[in-house]
Amino acid sequence: WRFMQAAETKMVLDALVSIGWVTEWKILDAGGDVLEQKRNIEQLEEWGMDALIIDPVSPDALIGDIERVTSEGIFTAICIEAPIPEPYGTLKNFGTIFSTNYFKSGYVQGKFVAEKLIEKYPPEQRKVAVIRGIAGAPSNIQRWEGAKYAIDQYADNGVEIVAAVDSGWSPSKARDDAADIIAAHPDVRGWVTQGAMMMSAIPLAIVGAGEDPGEHVMTGEDFVFNLKLQREHGFEMMMCANPQSQQALIVWRVVQALSGIP
Incomplete structure (x- = not known):
């Protein structure tokens, strides 16, 4: 980028x-x-x-x-x-x-994930993980605050963030972090990622854990490889542009x- x-x-x-x-x-x-x-x-x-x-x-x-x-x-x-x-x-x-407007970017991603989880899953499966960027970076903080604000609006519907990590906008670290989250929280079905190519790491981590990415909802920044993965696995997805x-x-x-x- x-x-x-x-x-x-x-x-x-x-x-x-x-x-x-x-x-x-x-x-x-x-x-x-x-x-x-x-x-x-x-x-x-x-x-x-x-x-x-x-x-x-x-x-x-x-x-x-x-x-x-x-x-x-x-x-x-x-x-x-x-x-x-x-x-x-x-x-x-x-x-x-x-x-x-990074707050709004985080907000629309969190809202999308929350509403899709409510549409697709019972309350016990409406768990969300957030893969953030570099700790302390203003764009990272603002996206996190926007996503959290949006998801908190759906708390009465069972939607909640159960894990959030700073993966440094590194796809390889995001994949490792996602694998750890899947192991610790197997009920996670929603993923909000905060930029770079980190979203592409999520379906790869899910496949690595022996699960079906098609059962998950995820968001991130626009990146062509995400489209390839979505076509291959059929998961719900939204991408935001950060030109x-x-x-x-x-x-x-x-x-x-x-x-x-x-």
């Missing part, structure tokens, strides 16, 4: 350079290190950037950096792991935020802002 996101962003930036709308650009990767990302921001300030697009490793830890850069007259655009602005959060001074083009689109928003285009 990140590789394709970067590729699309570079393609858009190169196109803007070719028509003279951007003179020069740089992409720095902090590798998940907050201190390295802070150093990256300082390097780009010294370089003389006019705008900063940032996908914060830790939004709260970088609020001071974002607000400092903004106060220097540099247009700041925040995407993906965006901090929450006032009045609900603490971010005060920034240019723009362009991000998926890799978010960063490329925010490049255009930045160009608009720098050019005085509303």
Whole structure:
């Protein structure tokens, strides 16, 4: 996902350079290190950037950096792991935020799983497992809160979350975690996964446990392999889009802002 996101962003930036709308650009990767990302921001300030697009490793830890850069007259655009602005959060001074509504993504997935379980199974089989992403990542937290909020609405119908793990957006870890959940909670029939290719790990883990994926309900992000598995096993499924083009689109928003285009 990140590789394709970067590729699309570079393609858009190169196109803007070719028509003279951007003179020069740089992409720095902090590798998940907050201190390295802070150093990256300082390097780009010294370089003389006019705008900063940032996908914060830790939004709260970088609020001071974002607000400092903004106060220097540099247009700041925040995407993906965006901090929450006032009045609900603490971010005060920034240019723009362009991000998926991860709470809603989690909510619609949780709602789908809950309603399908009620439709298909008696109360004792309306158990749900949630395969989350990276612990502490805002998108992970928001998706989890959305899914939990939705599923809790159906508690009177016997729908409940019996297991939730952080699998780091790793399909291999998600498969191992799903296998452990199946062993500990054989009554689980509903699965909410929070992105990347983790959903594809669920039917594989179910098959590995000697069960039929067709008896399960699952959700995740859009990924072609999920369609192949669904056709093969016939399970109930919903996929949500989390477009890799978010960063490329925010490049255009930045160009608009720098050019005085509303």
